[in-house]
Amino acid sequence: MDRIARSAAIIDGKQFAADLLGDIRLKVATLKENTGKVPGLAVVLVGSDPASTVYVGSKHRQTTAAGMNSFKYELPAETTQQELMALIDRLNVDPQVHGILVQLPLPAHLDAGAVIQEINPDKDVDGFHVSNAGRLATGSPALVPCTPLGCMMLLKDRLGPDLAGLHAVVVGKSNIVGKPMAQLLLAENCTVTVVHSRTRNTAELCRAADILVVAAGRPGLVRGDWIKPGAAVIDVGINRVEQDGKSRIVGDVAFDEAGHAGAITPVPGGVGPMTIACLLSNTVTAFCRLNNTSAA
């Protein structure tokens, strides 16, 4: 498909995240005034994966900037399962810690599933624990995974509060994005289709989508002719590629072919910043529940 003159509205996740972080800063100040305490977020990094190091650094800076306590744990790649589980057990009972996250991916010798399940569900600000996943699936209050939560905020800001009846297609079925994203869309009474690597008619299904959320981890997977004119496209992809001798981040959607979309998130500058802003929002939520208070 030839490049189409840009007409899709850009969903500016970077600006939305900045505004959300401003709101969080005010809430933290209110909590400090009312309780004398501030939320605390513990972030555990195992090894030295370059991307993870960047993300953890950004989480630490933004947590501190919001007036919250940030506890960063940088462990060597050789850390054993027992050592990591023991750290989580200590954080679970630390009264200054209200949110705990272990940066993914973990080194291959560690059981990430067991690590996630070791976290106190009330402090699971990633929303990955089976308790929170089950509560999300059954419509109970839960800590919701940050990236899907951010995607939903962007969608409702763009499309309005009522998404009922819209056909939403989610590309990807990961536990941290695709599946919780589908649950959030279902909770908004969308008609939801989840496609994945074994789906046989992915392009056809995407073309029927009013809302298209792409979290496949494959650069440029979704071509322009997979997008229905006017659709809202949320590109969750964060793919590092070499182009013209330079390393850059691209999404899962062929952005230059998506001019006929109604709206689209750019990569970078779309979903990514929302992930961190929603992490801080989840940490405030966890603090309020653990302290039986509110930031209103």
Ligand SMILES: Nc1nc2c(c(=O)[nH]1)N[C@@H](CN(C=O)c1ccc(C(=O)N[C@@H](CCC(=O)O)C(=O)O)cc1)CN2
């Ligand atoms: N425990 C977790 N691990 C991981 C998560 C998570 O939610 N919890 N998500 C991703 C990585 N991630 C947060 O950890 C993350 C990815 C990207 C961004 C972001 O702001 N990206 C920028 C571009 C920055 C760059 O140059 O890479 C953007 O998209 O504008 C924030 C957080 C996997 N691990």
